[in-house]
Amino acid sequence: MVHSMTNDCKDLQEKILKLKKERKALILAHNYQIIEIQEIADFVGDSLQLARKSxxxxxxxxxxxxxxxFMAEMAAILSPDVPVYIPDPNALCPLASYIDAEKIRQKKREYPGVPVVVYVNTTAEAKSEADYICTSGSAVEVVESLGVDRVIFGPDANLAEYVRSHTNVEIIDIDQRGHCYVHNMFDLNMLIELKEKYPDAVAIAHPECLIEVQEAADLVGSTGMMVRTVAESDAKVFIIATEMGLLHQLQKHHPDKKIIPMYEGAVCRQMKKHTLEKLLDVLENLPSENIVTVPDQYAPHIRGILERMNKVKGQGPAVAIEAES
Ligand code: SF4
Incomplete structure (x- = not known):
């Protein structure tokens, strides 16, 4: 997984870094972002880490x-005094589009009094109807912390199944079709073949993967858990079932370890809509259509349920980032 940059790419990166300083801009990049953007970001992480940074x-x-x-929306909610720009406003998560506020209201009418837990991969509009938010890393703890017999959950049906198998709580899907097309690309045969080839490897699958892949993996966990496991484990070889962008981070920070993608085609086209050119355009022209906003009626509720989730996880406040002088 050696990545080489072209001269054009380096020129663009230099222009961005120069203008970023002049504009006092903070660049946050998700783990699934193109490598050229990861390289110039102030911080690279998962959706929750980025929300905390913002x-x-x-x-x-x-x-x-x-x-x-949806990630930029969380940043806009948590950082209301600073404009949040997205390089390509059409970068939408297809998993998030499986549920909206009306679908959640419909489930609430069917199951009155049952709490609603939504995965962080939802629009602000959908979150406004939820009682709790979880990440893939906190879903089990959040559901268990409620002390109830059943919850309404969505949009990811594979994550719902993971929670079902790790708790005694009845999980009512908001939409059973909800899935991430990238994590659904991994199949059991890919894992079996790689395990035969690398018998000492530790296979880690994301809980958005198909259940048979989760069951055959050595570990199941969020991207944050993958990062921690690769850092802390004595193992030298890892088979990773998540979007390819994370593998760049893992290999960069652990050159002594072998990071094997379960499938190299696992690329999120929506994440890759952002380019260096679009990022530079934001810095040069500050286009108003690239500013992400959340209607005022949603923001306080979502801020409240995000804080509630942080308490469940027992995690402290975000680490402060100071601009270079
Ligand atoms: S990989 Fe892409 S499609 Fe899948 S959950 Fe993440 S943003 Fe959505």
């Missing part, structure tokens, strides 16, 4: 969020 920024006058739109 909540604690000081000395910046704008945030450029290279991720899909």
């Amino acid at each position: 909540a604690e920024v000081h000395g910046y006058e704008m945030i450029i969020f290279a991720g899909v739109k």
Whole structure:
């Protein structure tokens, strides 16, 4: 997984870094972002880590969020005093589009009094109807913390199944069809073949993967858990079932370890809509159509349920990032 940059690419990166300083811009990039953007970002992480970073920024006058739109919406909610720009406003997560506010209201009418837990991969509009938010890493803890017999859950049916198999709580899907097309690309045969080839490898699957892949993997966990496991484990070879962008981070930070993608075609086209050219355009022209906003009626509720999730996980506030002087 050696990545080489062209001269054009380096020129663009240099222009962005120069203008970023002048504009006092913070660039946040998701783990699934194109490598050229990861390389110039102030911080690369998962959706929750990026939301936390955006909540604690000081000395910046704008945030450029290279991720899909629901992630930029969280940044806009948590950092209301700083404009949040997205390089391509059409970078939408197809998984998030499986549920909307009306579908959730419909389930609430069917199951009155049952709490609604939504995965962070949802629009702000859908989150406004939820009682709790979870990430793939916190879904089991959030559901268990409620002390109830059943919850309404969505949009990812594979993550719902993972929670079902790790709790005694009845999980009512908001939409059973909900899935991430990228994580659904991994199949059991790919894993079996790789395990035969690398018998000492530790296979880690994301909980958005198909259930048979989760069951055959050595570990199941979020991208954050994958990062921690590769860092802390004595194992030298890892088979990773998640979007290819994360593998760049893993290999970069652990050159002594072998990071094997379960499938090299696992690429999120929506995440890859962002380019260096679009990022530079935001910095040069500050286009108003690239500013991500969340209607005022949603923001306080979503901020409240995000804080509630943080308490469940027992995690402290985000780490502060100071702008370079
Ligand atoms: S990888 Fe899947 S869940 Fe993540 S943004 Fe792409 S489609 Fe959505």
